Amino acid sequence: MSALMMLLMVLSLGFSSLSHAAPAEGGSGDGATSSYESLATLLEDPSQREALIEGLRQLDSKASEQAVEVAGEDVTLSEDSPSLSRQLAAISQDLVADLSATLDRMLGTLDGLANEDADEIDWSRFTSEAVSLGLVVISTIALFLVLRRLAKPLFSRVSQWSLDGQHRSPLLRTLLAVLVAAVVDIAVIGLAFLGGYLLAIFAYGEQGVIGQRESMFLNAYLVIELFKALMRMLFSSGYKGLRLLPMPDEVARYWNRSLAMLAGFIGYGILVVVPMINNNLAPAVGSFVNLLIMAITLVWAIVVISRNRIILRDRLLTQAREANNAIIAVCLRILARTWHLIALAYFATLFIISQTTPEEALPFMMGATLKTLLAIGGGALLSRVVTQLIGKRIQISDKLRGQLPLLEKRLNSYIPTALRIMRAIILIVVVGMVLNAWHIVALGEWLATDAGALLLSRIFHVLFILAFAIAVWVGIASLIEHKLNPDTGKGKPSSRVETLLALFRNAIAIAMIVFTAMIVLSEIGIDIAPLLAGAGVLGLAIGFGAQKMVQDIITGVFIQLENAINTGDVVSAGGVTGTAERLTIRSVGIRDLSGTFHIVPFSSVDTVSNYMRDFAYHVGEYGISYRENVDHAIVHLRAAFDELEAGSYGPEILEPVTIAGVSALADSSVNIRVMIKTSPGNQWAIGREYNKLVKQHFDAAGIEIPFPHMTMYFGQDKDGGAPPANVRTMQAPFVIDGSAAGQPKTPEQREAAAKVAKRREENPLTRHATEDGEVVDAEEQRIRQTTQPDADGD
Known part of the structure; x- marks a missing residue:
């Protein structure tokens, strides 16, 4: 592509020589001289001069009337505006018609140039201009390459410094390294530009004046190399530590080389070759060359995008799976499936704009592209920094943690939330800047209006109010926590102080939420007077409809005023006895002996029994x-x-x-x-x-402590004597009043009873005769003796 650009510049120089030579051998210019003399004669005559002025005024009035008619037609057309499909069809037809007319004009111009005599070309002028431009081009590029070579060790050291610090603050080191490398890179580009400019003036120029062609080349060189420097910040191919986008070296090398070649081809073609052809040959030929350059660019873009669509999609999906943030993951997935459509739309827009408005095409596209890259890159970096801050836990000193144990927890709760809101704001700002860069939304102009300034002011005020309210709440809660901490202040606070401070903290939280909400609503333009009136009516409705809640609150207020219950007291309230663990304005939380936690509304409390008062x-x-x-x-x-x-x-x-x-x-x-x-x-x-x-x-x-027991009484006669108790064991069969009793019922029980009876009969030591001559076993004899009444009849 660079060789093609050099060839086009040389051809444009040849056409320039031809265009300068043709007027020199043309007519004598007598027609122009006679016209000048007639105009001078007309202006010298006062009557003719007045007539000329009057005619010009009449022409001006007719032009105004025609403008009014055209405006009326425009209004009529705007009232009956065509649909979007018709507008696109009209734009396509106009584009095809313009391309056809440009091609016809270009062919006619080339045909006229072909009929010119080659001897009419001023070859000496062509040679001198070609040599002068070539020397400036070669000198500038050579100086740039030499300076880049000298700066290479610095780039290597900065890249290594960035890689060595990846284990601690990797993002910060990468940003600093990229910024240092970008400053050095821009300095190299500026020195090469300055050197080429000085050479064009003093070494190759005429009488210390730079030529138009050399000036166009140097300006194009500066713009293109700055764009390439931006690409090197994103896709640094030789230095991994100076690359903002994480990717393998071969991928970075491919995209850096491809985008650099494309930028050089479009930049030098549009900024150097086409203007030289327009100025020195014919605008029609310049338009054709512009069409040729942009058509080649469009075809190249389609081929490259088609080849890399699947590869880049897979890489983006992999990064989406590895992303820690859900929003970033969703954006990466959407980009993975639509990046090729966005790229094709970008190059199609570039092609269409370059043909419809060629003078403004490249500046607009480069400016919009640069703004988009800066907005997305800056937003991505800020979002990455904010994401790392969200994941980093805030730690306070041990001394402060001892005084305020919950401060660190609060900070790690509020600050990450604020950072997430900041990240969302960054995303909105980036989207707005991108839309503004492509003139889809005139964000800058709208912000300059009263409505835009008012909205921006309200947003800042709301954010400030929320931040101030959170800071005040953290301060008050920390102060209460400091008072409740037994290791600070005057030691462990009393139960009364703990209860009142806890209630005060809850009341402050509710009050701050209500007042902050009211102030925010007022700040965004909502009249809160009807809200306050509605809140009063709602309060009355709640008072009548929720009398139990009102009774809870009123009873709770008087209970606290009378100091009936404090946190940690053992109380009986509402039929529940236990330790009061939590007190609010409408209920008390009691944990009983079994560990069950009861919430007792104050409206159900008739009597409070406190076991923790005085003694x-x-x-x-x-x-x-x-x-x-x-x-x-x-x-x-x-x-x-x-x-x-x-x-x-x-x-x-x-x-x-x-x-x-x-x-x-x-x-x-x-x-x-x-x-x-x-x-x-x-x-x-x-x-x-x-x-x-x-x-x-x-x-x-030996003092007896009574316990429940039973005395058996068998009765006694008139003389005080008691009959013996008729007690028999259940292990052997026996008969009571002529009927069997205690007999085994099942075969197994009968078999076991027979074995016991046989064993007793075989062992005479276990049996003996009573006073009446009855033979019983030892256990039955013991039972009879224990149940025998004593002398008192007991």
Whole structure:
């Protein structure tokens, strides 16, 4: 492509010499001289001059009337505007007609040039201009290559520095390395441009003035090489550490070389060759060359895109699967399936614009492309930085963590959310900049209007309000947390302080949410006065319809004012007894002894019993049998208390034991009441320990503690004698009142009973005779003896 560009530039120089030579051998110009003399004579005569002025004014008025008529036709057409398909068809027809007319004009121009005599070409002028332009081109490119060669060690060191730091802050190192390399690359391009410019003026120019062709080449060189430098930032082929886009070396080398060749072919062709042909030969020929260059570009783009469609799609899908962010993954998947369509649309747009508006085509496309690349590249880099910040956990110092244990958790909750919002804003801004670059949406012009400035101002105000509200909430919550932390301030706060601060934190959170929402709505232009009125009406409706909730809140307020319940207290409320773990303005959370958590609304609480106020009592009823001495038992109860007081529970006992005496003569025991005054919350532990000591002391003293038992009475006669109990064992068959009793029912039971009876008969040691001469076994004899009534008949 570079050789083709050089050939086109040389041909344009030849046409230039021909065009300069033709007027020199043309007519004498007498017609032009006579026209000038007639115009001078006309202006010298006052009457003719006035007539000329009047005629010009009449022509101006007619032109204005025609403009009004044309405007009216435009309005009529706009009212009855054609559909999109008709507009596309009209554009296509106009494009084909323009191409056909351009081709006809070009063929006519070439035919006229072919009829010119070759001897009319000023070969000396052609040779000097060709040599001058060639020397400038060769000198500039050679100087650029030499400077790039000198800068190569610097590029290598910067790339290695970037690769060495991939284990720590890889993105930051890559960005710094790419920026340094870009600055050096731009400096090399600028020095080569400056050198070529100086050579064109002082070495090859005429009388210190640069030629038009040399100037066009140098300007084109500067634009094209800057574009190539941007491509090297994305697809650096020789330095992996200076590459922004992650890809293998061969892939980067392929795209860098292909895009550089394409940029050179289009840039030098449109910016150098076509203007030289237009100025020195004919615009029709220049239009044809423009068409030829853009057609070759379009065909090349279609071929390259078709070859790489599947490869690039698979690479993008692989990156989408490896992406950590869902939004990035979705964008990569969409791009993987549509990138070839976007690329084809880009080159088709370039081809159409270059033929319809050739003067503005390349500047517009290069500007739009550069803006798009900068917007997408900058947005991608910022999004990547934000994504890394989201994944990095914020850590505070150990001292601050000890004072504010929840501050780190809050920061790691709010800041990533803010960064995600920032990433979404970056995406919206990038999309807007891309649309504005291609003139799809006039974003810059709209932002310059009052509506755009107002919207932008409101967005910034809303973001500031939200950030300020979050900062205030974090500060207040951290201050409350500092007050509640036992390791800071004045030590462990009281239960009252914990409860009130927790309620205050909840109230502040609700108030800040409501006020922030109202301020944000007011800032975006919504009148909040109707909202406030509606909120009042809604409050009344809720007050009438949700009386239970209102009762919960009112009762909760008075409970807190009376300090009836604090966090950590053992209370009885609403039929539930346990530890109050959570308090809100409308309910209390109680965990009972089995671990069940109960939420009790305050409206269902008639009485609150708090076991943690000032002091408490262990009240115990200790029973002794009727045969024991009460005073002797009281002595041992005091001894048990003395041992309790001397132990680890002594500091929690507030007063000496109170023994009220006999509290009841129960059915089987004499009950003695004992009261021990303790610190609140310790009455249960002290009671358990005292019960253990009482049992030990009573056992040592032989004092019987009654327990449920049953005495069997067999009756007695008038003389006080009791008949013997008729007790028989169940292991052997026997008869009661002439009927079988205790007989085995199943064959297995009968067999087992027969074996037992046989064993007893075979072993005479287990059997003996009673006083009545009856032979029984030893166990039956023992049962009879234990059930024999004593002398008292019991």
